[in-house]
Amino acid sequence: MMSTPLIRLAPTLASRNRQQLLALLPAIAIQLWQLGPQALLALLLATATALLADSLGLAWRRQAIWPSLRQGDALLSAVLLSLLLPATPLPLLCICTGAAILLLRQLFGGSGSLFHPVAGGLLLAAPWLPASLPHANLPLTLALLAGGLWLLWRGLLRWHAPLGLLLVVLIALPVGSGWLLGQSALWLLAGWVMSDGSSTPITSRGRLIHGQAAGMLCISVVTLTTHPDAGVTLAACLLLLSASAPLLDSLTLSPGRRT
Amino acid sequence: MSRLSIPPAYTAASQQPLATLPLPAQLNLWLQGSRCCVEVGQRVLKHQLLAEADSEFGVALHAPTSGHIRAIGPLPQALPDAPLLDGLQLQPDGQDEALPLQADTDWPALSPLALAIRLQDMGVMGQHGPLLPLAWAAAAPPLALLIINAVENEPFLQADSMLLREQAAAVAEAMTMLGRILQPVRLVLAIQQEQGAAINALRSLAANQCWQLEVIQAPYPAGDDAPLLQSLARPEESSNSLCLPLAGVYAAGRAILHGEPCISRIVTVSGAVGQPQNILALLGSPVADLLACAGLPSQQHAIVHGGGLRGFALPDTTIGIHQHSHCLLALAAQAELIAQPCVRCGDCASICPSQLQPQELYWHCSEQQLEQAQHWRLADCSQCGLCSAVCPSQLPLLETFRQTSQQLLLAEQQQSATDAARQRHRFRQFRLERDKQEKAQRLAERAAQQAAKLAQQAATAPSQSTTPTASAADKQAAIAAAMTRAAQRQQQRPDAAASVSSSERDAAIAANRQATIDAAMARAAARKAAQDAAKAAAAETSADSSEQAGLNQQQQALIQAAMQRANAQKAAAASNSPAAMDEDKKALIAAAMARAAAQKAARDAGEQEK
Numbered sequence: 001m002m003s004t005p006l007i008r009l010a011p012t013l014a015s016r017n018r019q020q021l022l023a024l025l026p027a028i029a030i031q032l033w034q035l036g037p038q039a040l041l042a043l044l045l046a047t048a049t050a051l052l053a054d055s056l057g058l059a060w061r062r063q064a065i066w067p068s069l070r071q072g073d074a075l076l077s078a079v080l081l082s083l084l085l086p087a088t089p090l091p092l093l094c095i096c097t098g099a100a101i102l103l104l105r106q107l108f109g110g111s112g113s114l115f116h117p118v119a120g121g122l123l124l125a126a127p128w129l130p131a132s133l134p135h136a137n138l139p140l141t142l143a144l145l146a147g148g149l150w151l152l153w154r155g156l157l158r159w160h161a162p163l164g165l166l167l168v169v170l171i172a173l174p175v176g177s178g179w180l181l182g183q184s185a186l187w188l189l190a191g192w193v194m195s196d197g198s199s200t201p202i203t204s205r206g207r208l209i210h211g212q213a214a215g216m217l218c219i220s221v222v223t224l225t226t227h228p229d230a231g232v233t234l235a236a237c238l239l240l241l242s243a244s245a246p247l248l249d250s251l252t253l254s255p256g257r258r259t
Numbered sequence: 260m261s262r263l264s265i266p267p268a269y270t271a272a273s274q275q276p277l278a279t280l281p282l283p284a285q286l287n288l289w290l291q292g293s294r295c296c297v298e299v300g301q302r303v304l305k306h307q308l309l310a311e312a313d314s315e316f317g318v319a320l321h322a323p324t325s326g327h328i329r330a331i332g333p334l335p336q337a338l339p340d341a342p343l344l345d346g347l348q349l350q351p352d353g354q355d356e357a358l359p360l361q362a363d364t365d366w367p368a369l370s371p372l373a374l375a376i377r378l379q380d381m382g383v384m385g386q387h388g389p390l391l392p393l394a395w396a397a398a399a400p401p402l403a404l405l406i407i408n409a410v411e412n413e414p415f416l417q418a419d420s421m422l423l424r425e426q427a428a429a430v431a432e433a434m435t436m437l438g439r440i441l442q443p444v445r446l447v448l449a450i451q452q453e454q455g456a457a458i459n460a461l462r463s464l465a466a467n468q469c470w471q472l473e474v475i476q477a478p479y480p481a482g483d484d485a486p487l488l489q490s491l492a493r494p495e496e497s498s499n500s501l502c503l504p505l506a507g508v509y510a511a512g513r514a515i516l517h518g519e520p521c522i523s524r525i526v527t528v529s530g531a532v533g534q535p536q537n538i539l540a541l542l543g544s545p546v547a548d549l550l551a552c553a554g555l556p557s558q559q560h561a562i563v564h565g566g567g568l569r570g571f572a573l574p575d576t577t578i579g580i581h582q583h584s585h586c587l588l589a590l591a592a593q594a595e596l597i598a599q600p601c602v603r604c605g606d607c608a609s610i611c612p613s614q615l616q617p618q619e620l621y622w623h624c625s626e627q628q629l630e631q632a633q634h635w636r637l638a639d640c641s642q643c644g645l646c647s648a649v650c651p652s653q654l655p656l657l658e659t660f661r662q663t664s665q666q667l668l669l670a671e672q673q674q675s676a677t678d679a680a681r682q683r684h685r686f687r688q689f690r691l692e693r694d695k696q697e698k699a700q701r702l703a704e705r706a707a708q709q710a711a712k713l714a715q716q717a718a719t720a721p722s723q724s725t726t727p728t729a730s731a732a733d734k735q736a737a738i739a740a741a742m743t744r745a746a747q748r749q750q751q752r753p754d755a756a757a758s759v760s761s762s763e764r765d766a767a768i769a770a771n772r773q774a775t776i777d778a779a780m781a782r783a784a785a786r787k788a789a790q791d792a793a794k795a796a797a798a799e800t801s802a803d804s805s806e807q808a809g810l811n812q813q814q815q816a817l818i819q820a821a822m823q824r825a826n827a828q829k830a831a832a833a834s835n836s837p838a839a840m841d842e843d844k845k846a847l848i849a850a851a852m853a854r855a856a857a858q859k860a861a862r863d864a865g866e867q868e869k
Contacts, residue, residue: 006590007414007567010606010649013599067597111652112600158604197604202618204605255635256614 011156013111017072019156020192023147024079027184030143035086043082045090046097050078053098057106073111074101080118080192084185084231085125092128096121115242116199119189119235126232136182144184148191158197160204162190164211165218172219180222185231193238201248209248214241275536277425277525280552282324282351286543287579289336290345292317292388297347301328305357306520309347312379316388319380321520323541326351337546337564337578339571339661346579349543360518367439372396374440374515381514382521383507384582386484390507391441404492404500405443407434407508410451410475410482414567418525418585419505421537423450423457426509431464433512437503438469445496446470448505449487479568480612480643506582526580528553530588531560540580546587547576555589563588568644571658599652607646607656613639617646621656624663629670632663640664686848693851696858738788739819745780774849781853789860 011019031039054074058065081097088096100121105113151157169177169186180186194200200210217237222230293310297303303322310320327350334346363369369377375396379389407430409419423430438446448465450458452474465472473491475481481490484502492500510521522542526549529535533554540549546562563570566586580587607617615636623631640660647657 006563006570006644006648008648009610009645010651012653013602013651016651064597068599071599110600111602196602198602200603202603202605202608202616204609253616253619255616255619 013073014071016156017076019154020151021072021076021079023151024083024144024192026143026147027083027140027188028079030140031083031086034137034140039082039086042086042088042090042093043079045094046078046082047075049094049098050074050081050101053101054106057102058110061106061110063110068110071111074105076192077101077105077117077121080188081121084118084122084188085129087130088125088128092125096125099124112198114199114245115239116193116196118193119199119238119242122185122232122235123239126229126236129229129232136179137184138182140184141182141187144187144191148187151191151195157191158195158200158207160207161194161200161211161214164208164213165190165194165215166211168212168215168219172215175219175223177219177223180219180230183230185229186234189231189234189238193235199238199242199245201245201252203249203252206245206248206252209252210241210245214238217241275534277421278536278538278552280538280540280544280548282353282355283541283544283548284350285329285545286323286326286349286351286541287334287545287577288320288323288347288349288543289334289579289581290320290347291384291581293320295331295345295347297328297331299328299331302326302352303328303349305355306360306522307358309349312389315393317379318384318389319382319520320347321382321522322349323522323543324349324351325354325356335575335578337573337581337584339658339665341574341578362518363515366436366515369440369515371399371441378511378514381510381519383510383514384521385503385507390503390511395501400499402441402443402499402501403496404445404447405437405441406487406491406500406502407446407448407470407505408482408484408487408502409454409457409505410449410487411454412451412479412482413569414479415527415529415588416566416586417527417529417537420454420457421527422505422509422525423454424460427457427460427464429512430505430509431461431468431470432516433508434470435468436512436515437508441501443501447473447491449473449475449482449491451482452476480641480645483641483643485641486612506585521582524580524582524584526584527586528589529586530563531556531591532589542581543579545577545579546573549580549587550576550589560589560591563590568648569642569657571661598654601652601654604651606649606651610645610649612643612645613641615640617656617660621654621659624659629663629667633667637663637667686851689851693855738784742784742819778849778853781850782856785853785857785860788857792861 028043051069051074054069055065058068077100078097081100082093085093085096100117104115104120105117108114148157148162152159169180194211194214200207214234214237217240218230218234221233221237288309290310292312292314294313295310297307297309302325303309304325305322307322308319309322309328312319328347329350330348332346333343334348335341336344336346338344363377366374371391372393375389375391375393378391379393383390385391409423411417411419434446434448446469448461448470450461450472458472458474461472475487475490477486477490480486488497488500488502506524510524513519514521523539524542525537526540527535527537528549532550533556536553538549538552546564550562562573562576564573564584564587565571567588570586570588601618601621603618605618608615611617613636620632620635620637620640623629623635624637637660642657642661642664644657647655650656
């Protein structure tokens with residue numbers, strides 16, 4: 001079958017990933033300014049590990065390496081992880097990134113993987129993270145918010161799931177969830193992980209439900225238990241809900257009205 | 260995701276005037292449901308009939324110019340995957356010697372069916388098959404709304420706009436002609452807001468005409484027939500409205516008003532060519548000639564047949580254009596697309612105008628699960644190509660849907676062919692059984708006559724029962740005579756109709772309807788005969804062997820009448836088209852059923868009498 005190169009009305013996967021990386025640039029700049037060269041080293045190491053792990057996985061699955069690698073999924077995951085785990089020891093960051101890419105991305109079939117590697121990597125690193133409550137990082141949060149709004153304006157942000165999450169957080173303000181809004185991890189996960197199609201249900205309704213469920217689970221866990229890290233909690237909730245995405249799909253998808 | 264808009268660069272109207280393609284060195288024509296009536300090596304003149312429609316869905320083909328037939332046989336055609344289909348190669352001799360055109364002066368007297376048949380013979384195509392579907396025209400339902408579809412909102416398409424700008428008066432004439440013959444309550448020319456120049460060309464003509472101009476603003480694919488009907492037809496009109504393509508309507512005007520068969524069309528040539536423009540080209544012109552005319556710099560291009568969203572790649576540039584070749588695109592050869600796995604973004608589902616779930620459909624289609632594909636409404640896919648245009652993974656959604664639909668269509672055709680074969684087999688069995696019965700009857704009859712003769716010889720004096728027998732025989736003779744008359748009348752009627760409409764297909768369609776009426780009449784006659792026989796039997800209680808013979812005579816007369824009728828129908832329906840053959844078969848079946856009913860009635864009468 002001859003594939004016809006016709007006009008395109010929407011960006012390809014590679015260009016989407018490029019623009020998502022662009023939207024992260026302000027956040028990366030803030031982190032470099034706050035943490036100095038150590039952050040740059042972490043970023044580079046994580047990227048190299050991710051690309052290596054992705055190539056290994058592709059070779060193991062006997063897939064063409066370059067066409068898939070140049071889409072930039074692995075690169076985006078590495079950058080996200082280095083932003084989410086700022087003060088972690090470098091070996092831990094590398095191990096988490098590599099394991100997340102290999103186990104959650106390649107094992108579940110590449111770009112269409114049901115489980116997002118960033119959520120998985122964050123969860124893997126959780127036991128070694130400091131147990132103290134991370135303070136709110138306002139500049140980083142604002143930079144992420146700006147990037148997210150830019151993506152929304154470009155029409156590249158699938159906003160249903162993040163909206164569901166934010167709605168729940170706002171409704172739960174009386175319970176004392178306000179401090180969550182200052183956490184940069186929440187915005188990163190909402191804007192760059194929950195907006196990913198492959199780990200959420202495919203219908204808009206399903207995505208709203210997905211986001212709301214994630215929010216409710218996360219707030220319940222954070223307020224009812226002593227575990228303070230919102231990012232790790234939300235990542236765990238997202239992985240759990242990704243597993244239920246096929247169920248939500250089968251509930252919300254229908255062939256539609258016959259004409 | 261909201262509905263994406265198509266960049267205006269793709270839809271901007273070309274400022275170039277209409278160009279005419281120089282005579283190509285060879286024409287590769289496609290025989291679409293038609294049978295060749297010329298031979299290889301024969302010289303043909305422009306407008307000469309090359310092939311005539313061989314079914315209700317085919318159209319005739321005429322020579323676009325004078326020349327020699329070089330080959331008849333399978334040729335690659337400008338369709339997805341360039342399948343080999345029946346085609347014809349014509350080598351022009353450059354003289355362009357034409358047959359005189361005969362304009363139809365009494366066209367206002369044409370009936371819709373006669374118009375449809377004439378358009379078929381003139382090679383005027385609509386979306387599928389002849390411009391006016393024959394089955395629709397034969398039923399001749401009252402037409403509430405007739406839409407002439409001039410909407411072009413697929414990227415790159417400009418052929419219809421160019422036609423309107425160049426030939427607005429001729430299009431208006433054609434629409435007036437269609438309005439006069441088809442008598443629609445409302446006749447509408449639908450056009451897109453962006454086709455400004457074409458609208459201006461029409462505005463001046465639209466005053467005091469039987470048609471109105473409807474300017475639509477909805478985005479692609481609102482110009483497809485189904486969405487257009489949905490948006491323009493009022494609820495009470497939606498069931499009996501018709502949508503015709505503009506190019507077909509223009510060709511119909513040329514064919515009926517000027518007697519000129521459809522031999523050329525306007526093609527938009529765009530993309531990476533030196534000068535994107537619209538070119539008037541003869542049907543069958545090779546794609547390479549059209550591209551060269553527009554100035555294609557080199558051969559390193561993907562050649563696409565069709566608009567920017569629905570188009571498909573052509574593997575070869577010697578393929579000839581056909582009546583549906585709106586547009587040719589030369590696109591810069593890109594690095595080979597390697598489709599990534601579906602990332603379940605859902606963009607295809609949100610942009611689909613038919614509210615399908617293309618990602619599910621794609622999964623089932625690529626897994627060859629045809630039933631599941633039908634469950635996910637593959638039949639409702641209008642193949643607009645929007646899903647392919649937005650898929651970030653660049654999956655070949657449109658091509659997969661097109662192929663699977665084709666597979667389903669083939670399966671359906673095979674199923675109907677199987678059904679037809681089964682019916683033929685059943686009819687054969689019925690016929691054999693009936694012949695056997697008739698033979699047995701003939702033998703029995705002969706034996707009875709022999710017995711009667713012997714009895715007459717034995718009895719010196721004639722028996723008393725001669726008078727009633729004679730009266731019964733008279734009645735039988737009268738019935739038989741009436742039936743023969745009816746058969747003769749019927750034999751004459753189609754002839755007269757044929758001489759009026761000068762068309763055999765017309766007669767075949769009429770004969771089919773006549774056959775059902777005749778079958779009903781035969782049944783009524785048989786019932787009446789049986790009642791008469793029963794009355795006669797009640798009056799004459801002494802049942803003789805001669806009475807039995809009379810009953811046999813009656814049966815015989817009925818059978819003869821039915822057979823005459825069947826023959827008459829066969830004579831009327833004997834035409835070349837297989838559609839008529841079907842009609843013929845139906846008539847035979849109807850006659851056989853009438854005969855069987857008559858036999859049964861007679862047998863019942865015999866039993867009653869006993």
